[in-house]
Amino acid sequence: MDPLEDVLALLDTCGHVSAGLVAGGDWAVDFPPPPGVKFNAVRRGRCLLEVDGVPESIALSEGDCFLLTRRRGFTLRSGPQVPAVAAGPLFARADAGVARAGDGDDVHLLGGRFSFGARAQELLLDGLPPVIHLSAGTGRAQAVRWVLDAIDEELRHRQMGATLVAEHLAIVMLVHVLRSHLASGAGTGPGWLAGLADPAVTAALACVHRDPAHPWTVAELARAGSVSRTVLATRFKKAVGQAPHEYLTAWRIELAAKRLRKGEDTIASIAHAVGYGSDSALSTAFKRVMGTSPRDYREQTESAEKVQMH
Missing domain, CATH: 1.10.10.60 (Homeodomain-like)
Structure with missing residues (x-):
């Protein structure tokens, strides 16, 4: 296993797909702080995302998706100044897995969340920004679009095991979004996740995760990354926030x-x-x-x- 696989497995990561949202005209929906990590993907149309504590709204277009990594309320809306309705009653009236807001079907969003076991905050979420926005124009968007198409297909046709398949596909989407975030060079706090952006540190982390019972020395880990002990120790400490040992x-x-x-x-x-x-x-x-x-x-x-x- 690599470090990302290891940590997601250690945290008992599970995907949960919720009812979709179809909206049109002037509309806005207020969502309470979610348990776990919330995700939404825009399958059709465009809207604005506003997150508590994040000063600027985020424009979402068809093919975009986002992860909300903190327990913060958020609003999805057609435009500024539109009065919002509460998400709870709206989704309680969902029909055939779809909630509706406003007037029309200009916008379609697919949503859900990821739940984790113990230690998720410290091991994963604290190293991420409150919101990760993956634009449809980024390099990994095509892979994410394929996953979202597959989830859509499962939820529309509802064959045997559709929910289970959709929730496993959601984990695939999570991995692609995390990969994209790391590749973008966007802010990641000190920790193993930040270490994955440095090839030498990644090689050292892979050794530790492959055989944690081995009494690894800095020299062995440095050889794995093709750098000197001093270089590895310095780069590892800077990225991960800890020395290798x-x-x-x-x-x-x-x-x-x-x-x-x-x-x-x-x-x-x-x-x-x-x-x-x-x-x-x-x-x-x-x-x-x-x-x-x-x-x-x-x-x-x-x-x-x-x-x-x-």
């Missing part, structure tokens, strides 16, 4: 934490799987990174899950 420790702890949340393995077996010789060695590193012992972390997770069930 710190990132290796942090990733091992993330893997251990997921196994602890699942509750299936002993702490000793988890320690061995992620590169520690004993449960005490894992416990020391885990407490340094997470602020609690593996045993207490597992108990806290189990307690939280029981509360959610009730």
Whole structure:
């Protein structure tokens, strides 16, 4: 697995496709802050996107899509100064998977969201801007358009397993949008995601993710990226915000934490799987990174899950 695949898998990333929106004339719809990451794609027409806390509105045209990576309210509208209606009642009246606003069908939007398990904010979302806008004119737009066409096809014909197929296709769209964002050089906060924009750092990250239990040295990671130890250490720290050995420790702890949340393995077996010789060695590193012992972390997770069930 590469780092992007690894992190999305670690976070139990799931796609959810919601009712579409068809609108025309003068219209505006207010959406509450969404759970997870919201996406919309303009399949026909054009509209404006306004996001709470983002000073400028974003013009969306046919073929454009956006990701909203923060829990912020947003409005989609035909133009400025149009009074908005609440999305909840509008989508509650959706017919055949389509909600309607305004008068006509000049605009068609396909929407949904991505949900994640624990640690998504720190591992993925904090490194992204509040809104990622992928314009139809960008290089990867064609791949995203293909995915959206396929989702549309599934939702229109509703063959067996259509929802499952559409939600897996949504994950494909997410990967393409993230790739496009990285390739654009747009703002990405320090972290593994920013490291993917640097070939030498990407090679080092790939080594760590391919075999996290290996006792990687800076020299080995530098050889993988065809640079010197000094160059890798400097570029890795600048992009990721951590030294290579710190990132290796942090990733091992993330893997251990997921196994602890699942509750299936002993702490000793988890320690061995992620590169520690004993449960005490894992416990020391885990407490340094997470602020609690593996045993207490597992108990806290189990307690939280029981509360959610009730």
